[in-house]
Amino acid sequence: MNTQKIEQAYRLAQDRYSASGVNTQKALKALAQIPLSLHCWQGDDVTGFENKGGLSGGGIQTTGNYPGKARSPAELRDDLEMAFRMIPGHHRLNLHALYAETGAKAVPRNELEPRHFANWVEWARIQGLGLDFNPSCFSHPLANGGFTLSSRDAGIRRFWVEHAIACRRIGASFGRRLGTPCVTNLWIPDGFKDTPVDRRTSRSLLKESLDAVFAESISEKWNLDAVEGKLFGIGSESCVIGSHEFYLGYAIKNHKLICLDAGHYHPTESIADKISSVLFFLDAILLHVSRGVRWDSDHVVTLTDDLRAIAEEIVRSEALDRIHIGLDYFDASINRVAAWVIGARNMMKALLIALLEPAALLRKAEARGDFTSRLALQEEAKSLPFAAVWDYFCMIEGVPVGDVWLTDVRRYEASVLSRRKS
Ligand code: RNT
Numbered sequence: 001m002n003t004q005k006i007e008q009a010y011r012l013a014q015d016r017y018s019a020s021g022v023n024t025q026k027a028l029k030a031l032a033q034i035p036l037s038l039h040c041w042q043g044d045d046v047t048g049f050e051n052k053g054g055l056s057g058g059g060i061q062t063t064g065n066y067p068g069k070a071r072s073p074a075e076l077r078d079d080l081e082m083a084f085r086m087i088p089g090h091h092r093l094n095l096h097a098l099y100a101e102t103g104a105k106a107v108p109r110n111e112l113e114p115r116h117f118a119n120w121v122e123w124a125r126i127q128g129l130g131l132d133f134n135p136s137c138f139s140h141p142l143a144n145g146g147f148t149l150s151s152r153d154a155g156i157r158r159f160w161v162e163h164a165i166a167c168r169r170i171g172a173s174f175g176r177r178l179g180t181p182c183v184t185n186l187w188i189p190d191g192f193k194d195t196p197v198d199r200r201t202s203r204s205l206l207k208e209s210l211d212a213v214f215a216e217s218i219s220e221k222w223n224l225d226a227v228e229g230k231l232f233g234i235g236s237e238s239c240v241i242g243s244h245e246f247y248l249g250y251a252i253k254n255h256k257l258i259c260l261d262a263g264h265y266h267p268t269e270s271i272a273d274k275i276s277s278v279l280f281f282l283d284a285i286l287l288h289v290s291r292g293v294r295w296d297s298d299h300v301v302t303l304t305d306d307l308r309a310i311a312e313e314i315v316r317s318e319a320l321d322r323i324h325i326g327l328d329y330f331d332a333s334i335n336r337v338a339a340w341v342i343g344a345r346n347m348m349k350a351l352l353i354a355l356l357e358p359a360a361l362l363r364k365a366e367a368r369g370d371f372t373s374r375l376a377l378q379e380e381a382k383s384l385p386f387a388a389v390w391d392y393f394c395m396i397e398g399v400p401v402g403d404v405w406l407t408d409v410r411r412y413e414a415s416v417l418s419r420r421k422s
């Protein structure tokens with residue numbers, strides 16, 4: 001697209017917004033400073049590089065076999081670089097323990113060390129990316145029974161406790177090396193397919209395990225611990241041990257971050273409404289922005305009302321520095337680089353729309369109890385020319401404007417992805 005036209009359209013939009021009391025320059029400045037944590041696992045369907053066989057039971061499922069998935073850390077990093085070139089702003093990368101590079105030697109997950117992520121850290125440093133981290137308590141023989149940290153088997157519990165301890169240390173090493181705290185998020189698949197009779201024992205085992213995981217004090221300057229609950233999963237339909245209430249309670253009592261995953265609640269329950277509540281009781285939160293579709297919690301993020309509501313609450317919170325925004329979805333049925341780009345651009349777009357909200361007018365109307373004006377203004381705001389501001393943002397950030405990025409990704413697909421034989 002023609003640079004001058006993008007600029008012209010932006011100037012017109014700027015005037016239009018300023019008539020509603022909105023400063024577009026200020027919005028763009030704020031947007032450029034909001035990092036997203038891009039999840040590495042969209043690039044290879046949560047496979048990792050431990051064993052060639054792919055997911056080996058327990059907890060996570062992807063569907064689809066679109067060609068071209070990354071088969072090695074180097075390929076995954078190439079794909080990520082490609083994706084980051086299409087996403088405006090300055091972001092982070094979210095790694096899972098599964099993505100360790102242990103060379104020829106297999107290293108059990110409870111023995112992982114910072115050195116197994118040395119290449120990732122070096123690459124992140126060069127790319128100017130902060131790193132976030134996750135223990136991988138799934139896709140493993142010891143997760144096959146459906147229980148990890150809450151297993152009735154003390155040996156299995158011990159293994160996963162040691163893994164999570166190792167991960168906190170690895171997270172801290174990322175933080176120290178890159179000079180920005182790593183959010184290390186703990187999610188486990190534990191739960192019952194059918195109705196349990198003793199939820200309490202499982203939950204007390206989980207609590208005990210968590211206490212052991214977090215016993216070592218690690219500076220929050222380098223590592224921030226988050227815990228992620230869920231309503232149900234495949235194979236844990238009837239009861240998830242680490243439920244929302246369990247972890248919210250744990251996080252408040254133990255000074256942890258709660259991770260709110262958009263796909264982990266009842267279908268009409270939105271995490272947007274939770275943000276302003278939990279921020280009273282926690283220093284910081286982690287979001288897993290995702291899109292639930294029926295029973296799946298992890299579709300590619302699209303620009304839905306739900307996403308917009310999440311972005312609005314992030315912006316309205318005036319606590320942007322306490323909200324860590326991670327993406328969490330995986331679709332193996334479409335081009336994986338495109339999936340990253342679509343979801344991340346949508347998150348940024350939703351944040352921009354939220355930053356362009358005629359906030360002062362809306363707040364005034366609400367404060368005086370004028371809900372008619374509030375509704376009228378909210379609806380009118382939906383057709384304000386945010387697209388011109390978005391195009392301009394992409395342009396000044398040096399990323400493709402409009403759907404041009406797809407041409408670039410297709411080219412990459414033809415020259416790189418489609419040559420990968422699995
Ligand atoms: C699973 C959780 C979890 C995972 C990633 C891979 O339901 O959402 O966050 O998606 O850790």
Ligand code: ZN
Pocket residue numbers: 187228261288328
């Ligand atoms: Zn999640």
